Amino acid sequence: MTAxxxxxxxxxxxYEPVIGLETHVELGTASKMFxxxxxxxxxxxxxxxxxxxxGLPGSLPxxxxxAVEYTVLIGLALNCRIADWCRFARKNYFYPDMPKNxxxxxxxxxxxxxxWLDVEVDGSTVxxxxxxxxxxxxxxxxxxxxxxTGRIHGxxxxxxxxxxxxxxxxxxxxxxxPGTGPLAPVVARAYVTELRDLLRSxxxxxxxxxxxxxxxxxxxxxxxxxxxxWGTRTETxxxxxxxxxxxAVRYEMQRQAAVLDGGDRVVQETRHFHxxxxxxxxxxxxxxxxxxxxxxxxxxxxxxxxxxWVESVRAxxxxxxxxxxxxxxxxxxxxxxxxxxxxxxGVVDLVAATAAAGAPPAEARNWWLGYLTQxxxxxxxxxxxxxxxxxxxxxxxxxxxxxxxxTGLARQAVDGVLHTGDDVDxxxxxxxxxxxxxxDALAAAVDRAIxxxxxxxxxxxxxxxxxxxxxxxAVMRATRGQxxxxxxxxxxxxxxxxxx
Amino acid sequence: xxxxxxxxxxxxxxxxxxxxxxxAVQVARAHLDRIAAxxxxxxxxxxVDRDGALAAAxxxxxxxxxxxxxxxxxxxxxxxxxxxxxxxxxxxxCGSKILQGWxxxxxxxxxxxxKAAGVMILGKTNMDEFxxxxxxxxxxxxxxxxxxxxxxxPGGSSGGSSAAxxxxxxxxxxxxxxxxxxRQPAAVCGLVGHKPTYGGVSRYGxxxxxxxxxxxxxxxxxxxxxxxxxxxxxxxxxADSTSIDAPVPALAEAARAGARGDLxxxxxxxxxxxxxxxxxxxxxxxxxxxxxxLEKLGAAAHEVSCPSFRYALPAYxxxxxxxxxxNLARFDAVRYGLRVGDDGVRVLEEVMALTRDAxxxxxxxxxIILGTYALSAGYYEAYYGQAxxxxxxxxxxxxxxxxxxxxxxxxxxxxxxxxxxxxVDDPMAMxxxxxxxxxxxLAGVPAISVPCGLxxxxxxxxxxxxxxxxxDRCYRVAAALEATAGHPLIDEVPPL
Numbered sequence: 003m004t005a006x007x008x009x010x011x012x013x014x015x016x017y018e019p020v021i022g023l024e025t026h027v028e029l030g031t032a033s034k035m036f037x038x039x040x041x042x043x044x045x046x047x048x049x050x051x052x053x054x055x056x057g058l059p060g061s062l063p064x065x066x067x068x069a070v071e072y073t074v075l076i077g078l079a080l081n082c083r084i085a086d087w088c089r090f091a092r093k094n095y096f097y098p099d100m101p102k103n104x105x106x107x108x109x110x111x112x113x114x115x116x117x118w119l120d121v122e123v124d125g126s127t128v129x130x131x132x133x134x135x136x137x138x139x140x141x142x143x144x145x146x147x148x149x150x151t152g153r154i155h156g157x158x159x160x161x162x163x164x165x166x167x168x169x170x171x172x173x174x175x176x177x178x179x180p181g182t183g184p185l186a187p188v189v190a191r192a193y194v195t196e197l198r199d200l201l202r203s204x205x206x207x208x209x210x211x212x213x214x215x216x217x218x219x220x221x222x223x224x225x226x227x228x229x230x231x232w233g234t235r236t237e238t239x240x241x242x243x244x245x246x247x248x249x250a251v252r253y254e255m256q257r258q259a260a261v262l263d264g265g266d267r268v269v270q271e272t273r274h275f276h277x278x279x280x281x282x283x284x285x286x287x288x289x290x291x292x293x294x295x296x297x298x299x300x301x302x303x304x305x306x307x308x309x310x311w312v313e314s315v316r317a318x319x320x321x322x323x324x325x326x327x328x329x330x331x332x333x334x335x336x337x338x339x340x341x342x343x344x345x346x347x348g349v350v351d352l353v354a355a356t357a358a359a360g361a362p363p364a365e366a367r368n369w370w371l372g373y374l375t376q377x378x379x380x381x382x383x384x385x386x387x388x389x390x391x392x393x394x395x396x397x398x399x400x401x402x403x404x405x406x407x408x409t410g411l412a413r414q415a416v417d418g419v420l421h422t423g424d425d426v427d428x429x430x431x432x433x434x435x436x437x438x439x440x441x442d443a444l445a446a447a448v449d450r451a452i453x454x455x456x457x458x459x460x461x462x463x464x465x466x467x468x469x470x471x472x473x474x475x476a477v478m479r480a481t482r483g484q485x486x487x488x489x490x491x492x493x494x495x496x497x498x499x500x501x502x
Numbered sequence: 503x504x505x506x507x508x509x510x511x512x513x514x515x516x517x518x519x520x521x522x523x524x525x526a527v528q529v530a531r532a533h534l535d536r537i538a539a540x541x542x543x544x545x546x547x548x549x550v551d552r553d554g555a556l557a558a559a560x561x562x563x564x565x566x567x568x569x570x571x572x573x574x575x576x577x578x579x580x581x582x583x584x585x586x587x588x589x590x591x592x593x594x595x596c597g598s599k600i601l602q603g604w605x606x607x608x609x610x611x612x613x614x615x616x617k618a619a620g621v622m623i624l625g626k627t628n629m630d631e632f633x634x635x636x637x638x639x640x641x642x643x644x645x646x647x648x649x650x651x652x653x654x655x656p657g658g659s660s661g662g663s664s665a666a667x668x669x670x671x672x673x674x675x676x677x678x679x680x681x682x683x684x685r686q687p688a689a690v691c692g693l694v695g696h697k698p699t700y701g702g703v704s705r706y707g708x709x710x711x712x713x714x715x716x717x718x719x720x721x722x723x724x725x726x727x728x729x730x731x732x733x734x735x736x737x738x739x740x741a742d743s744t745s746i747d748a749p750v751p752a753l754a755e756a757a758r759a760g761a762r763g764d765l766x767x768x769x770x771x772x773x774x775x776x777x778x779x780x781x782x783x784x785x786x787x788x789x790x791x792x793x794x795x796l797e798k799l800g801a802a803a804h805e806v807s808c809p810s811f812r813y814a815l816p817a818y819x820x821x822x823x824x825x826x827x828x829n830l831a832r833f834d835a836v837r838y839g840l841r842v843g844d845d846g847v848r849v850l851e852e853v854m855a856l857t858r859d860a861x862x863x864x865x866x867x868x869x870i871i872l873g874t875y876a877l878s879a880g881y882y883e884a885y886y887g888q889a890x891x892x893x894x895x896x897x898x899x900x901x902x903x904x905x906x907x908x909x910x911x912x913x914x915x916x917x918x919x920x921x922x923x924x925x926v927d928d929p930m931a932m933x934x935x936x937x938x939x940x941x942x943x944l945a946g947v948p949a950i951s952v953p954c955g956l957x958x959x960x961x962x963x964x965x966x967x968x969x970x971x972x973x974d975r976c977y978r979v980a981a982a983l984e985a986t987a988g989h990p991l992i993d994e995v996p997p998l
Contacts, residue, residue, distance in 0.1 A: 053608045057832050059601065060588040060610055060707040062742050092828050094877070098850060103831035154850070162836075295877035297886060300713035300825055302743050 005281070008259035010252065013224070014184035017262070019255050020232050021186050022221035023247075025174045025197060028140060028214070029072050030207045034168035035139040036063030036106065041170070043213055047163035055168035057101030062301050065090075069137060069170035070113070071315060072206040074307060076172060077114025077135045078316050079204055087306045088113050090137075090299040095292055098160060099142035101167055107138035109296040113305065119200070120324060121192040125338055128189050131177030142167040172206075178221075178232070186222075186255065191248040194218055198244075199323040199345065211243050218247055222254040224262060233258070234268040238282050241275045250275045253282055323350075330354055334363035347375050349385050352392055359396035365403075369395050373413060377420060390419045397426040410483055411435050436484065444477070444485055448493045451476040462498050470494050507532040511990075512579045512673040512727040519562065519578030526562035526578035530555045530622050533580045537624065537671045540998050545646045546656075546666035548585050549593045550625035555580060558622040565620070575730050575754070577620030582666035582675040585626040586633055586659075587718065588707040589613050596709050597629040597641040597659075600833045600840045600861030610707020611739045612676060612718050619734045624672055627662030631863045632830065633683055633711045635659050636935035639926050640865045647922070648691060650960055650995055654919040657687025657935075663721050664691040668995060674731050675721035680712050681818050682915075682939025684719045685951035689914035689963025692953050692991045694728040694980060695721045697939075699970045700946030701746035703732075704739030710829040712822035713744075715943050723992045725760070725952060725981040729753035732973070748971060756974035760981030766800030768979070771907030775811040776938045776965075781916045784957025789913040792954035792964040795986050796911075796979065806907055808899035813892045814940035815933060820876050820889035821944070826866075827873030833861065868929065897945045904969050909979055912938050914951035914963030938965055948973040952980035953991035961991055 148158025660677025688695025
């Protein structure tokens with residue numbers, strides 16, 4: 003099954019990739035695309051269904067106006083032209099997760115066309131053209147039981163959940179993106195990341211790749227450097243994480259290069275990405291030959307968005323992530339790179355809010371990018387889902403700045419908040435975490451440490467200041483870490499009559 | 503008494519029930535008894551819902567007993583419902599084996615409106631499978647028989663409803679018309695049948711054959727009855743995006759006005775292309791006589807030419823099969839209806855294929871294959887695309903005709919009822935039964951068939967077409983013609 007791969011450096015030394023991305027986004031509307039069923043995720047199978055989304059004989063679709071509005075909002079945010087007249091079309095094919103054995107989609111008359119999205123990669127801007135943004139209905143979800151692959155072939159039986167059938171789905175298709183060279187995989191990932199952030203900022207979807215509300219197909223072709231014609235492309239489906247987007251493009255580049263190196267032709271086909279192994283495998287060649295027999299959906303009337311209404315939607319396009327990043331870069335005094343790191347970690351809003359709550363931007367950034375991202379990773383959640391929020395982080399920063407918490411104590415305080423969900427002050431009080439900076443209280447501990455290790459004290463007196471660390475450690479242990487190590491060190495040296 | 507009740511018009515029955523002279527239950531029983539007595543010969547019904555009809559009748563009576571006004575002008579009137587209209591918990595087969603045993607979990611909008619109006623649904627009537635045909639011979643459950651001559655077809659696809667109404671099993675029937683399936687059976691059974699303006703009656707719950715053409719409409723023995731029924735089922739429905747958001751014209755009023763027999767100032771266009779070769783002389787003669795009658799009532803008739811009408815048949819047989827090939831894809835054995843070959847070994851595609859092979863009849867298969875081909879990449883423009891252009895041309899012919907005519911008329915069918923078995927092996931001959939009715943279907947304009955005499959003892963219908971949303975004109979002209987005859991033609995039907 004595993005294909006021969008060419009070393010990545012060799013690929014990019016000889017070939018130029020062209021990439022293209024098709025992204026499917028489930029819209030976060032209250033109801034489905036063509037009926038009134040709830041569009042929420044995670045309900046018991048086949049409980050959010052009705053005659054329409056089950057495609058029962060006689061049932062008819064009615065367009066969800068909010069889904070159209072969300073699509074126009076996405077189109078406008080992607081700098082598209084909004085069609086003044088368009089239609090839905092039927093895409094005909096048989097599959098058990100399709101209640102009607104056709105999908106209501108859009109074909110040659112999409113709602114939004116010809117836009118663009120700029121993405122930042124390594125400090126430079128890549129301009130990604132958007133071919134179209136169209137609206138369609140999602141299919142049901144099949145689970146194939148038995149068989150080794152989890153695919154329908156070889157399965158003993160299949161379970162179908164139609165809760166997802168009819169959920170509004172927006173497809174965003176890029177124009178082919180040439181000229182990115184070795185950066186192609188990174189550009190692909192950066193585009194999907196940027197798109198995800200943009201969709202999130204529009205509030206039109208929860209864009210969770212792990213729940214399938216954002217799904218990606220990647221198109222890749224290679225041509226020899228300097229060639230005037232592009233190569234044959236493959237379409238890799240089932241690419242369901244940001245990391246996978248990058249891996250899938252990279253893998254396809256390496257695989258196609260090996261094919262071309264061997265003097266063979268790349269087959270135009272659908273391929274499947276395997277999350278576990280990182281490889282792509284050929285889909286059934288039959289799929290490529292499918293004739294969907296598109297024709298205008300006769301059960302729906304054409305959609306003709308009123309220009310005034312489109313303008314009113316345009317006025318509601320919020321500040322987009324790229325604009326916001328530039329503004330925040332200024333406000334937070336962060337570099338583009340630092341902002342990119344924050345964006346990748348999903349903490350831009352958290353840092354901004356923490357800064358707004360009074361923390362110095364650099365401190366806010368350090369907390370969220372460092373310790374808190376680590377905690378989120380450990381817990382397997384997004385930083386925004388942690389039990390600690392910007393207000394609490396700002397309070398921790400303030401306590402540190404006031405000298406009441408050391409860095410170590412501050413982390414313990416954060417841990418306490420994460421554990422208990424209480425606020426910082428309550429955690430500090432309950433656990434007795436206040437830093438001991440009272441010199442009188444510390445003096446006794448210092449004396450005890452000197453008395454306990456006279457030979458170390460003697461070394462210090464003789465000028466070997468570095469040995470003070472052992473005594474500082476003893477004091478810190480004795481005060482259960484609540485002492486300020488700097489103060490302790492100064493007290494020890496004072497006591498022994500030594501200066502640094 | 504019971505026999506007398508079944509001879510009454512819907513309007514008369516509603517009045518009797520409203521006045522308390524008979525109960526709705528008595529009316530329902532009389533018709534159920536009639537069905538029990540004659541349907542073994544007529545075979546109009548696929549399913550008789552005795553309990554449902556009597557329960558609906560009891561509700562009408564209870565409402566009257568409580569002193570409430572009738573739910574509608576048709577409260578307490580029984581009706582025969584074509585089996586392509588979905589009825590909750592009552593079998594709906596569309597005349598097909600593939601839906602055998604399916605109990606729909608919901609009511610069509612038409613069904614719901616009938617129930618809300620206090621109309622008693624007696625049962626579901628026979629039809630050509632998925633409404634594809636002109637004789638009911640494509641029903642998987644055997645054909646219906648024309649009450650005028652049991653060896654002849656009652657028309658189709660709504661032949662079960664037309665046979666039921668003509669056999670006095672019900673005063674009213676619901677049909678659906680895609681290319682003529684209300685008007686043609688009405689014509690050959692001596693009834694009034696109206697295809698509303700496309701979008702005039704909700705399609706929600708009408709199992710789709712060709713979505714851009716299908717319309718449900720009334721069948722009755724008089725123009726007024728048809729108008730009253732149309733008013734009950736018509737009007738905007740948010741569940742059907744193609745439903746027109748406009749008030750239903752005052753149709754019963756138009757029928758009553760027409761019955762007064764004054765058509766002064768009405769411009770009648772006689773369509774040149776809907777006549778001549780292939781038309782029986784007796785049919786053409788009856789239609790000519792009807793036009794002469796309209797002129798006597800004050801109308802001015804002249805010939806109009808609609809040259810694109812001659813392409814209606816080929817255009818229709820590309821558009822309707824194309825849409826049906828997609829609409830009927832859902833019958834796949836996965837969720838409901840027939841399942842064949844599911845032995846735990848065969849894969850899904852085989853079970854789907856075996857089920858569709860066993861579940862669909864030859865005409866349905868023919869049209870699915872035709873439509874699949876017409877929509878295929880590389881053929882789409884030449885077939886489906888071209889047919890849509892013809893459709894536009896036909897609409898333009900109508901638009902041009904409306905400049906000189908308020909209504910257009912033609913025979914409703916080229917021939918009177920043909921014999922059972924006569925055309926089953928000749929699809930083109932069968933398709934020709936819809937020659938007159940196809941243009942109005944493709945253009946989405948309203949058209950009525952009203953009895954205009956007999957030819958060789960069999961009924962002939964005159965088709966009256968009007969501009970979109972002017973359904974009232976159809977009823978007015980039809981009622982004027984009906985009034986001149988003195989009594990409804992159906993009174994002349996020989997006893998069974």
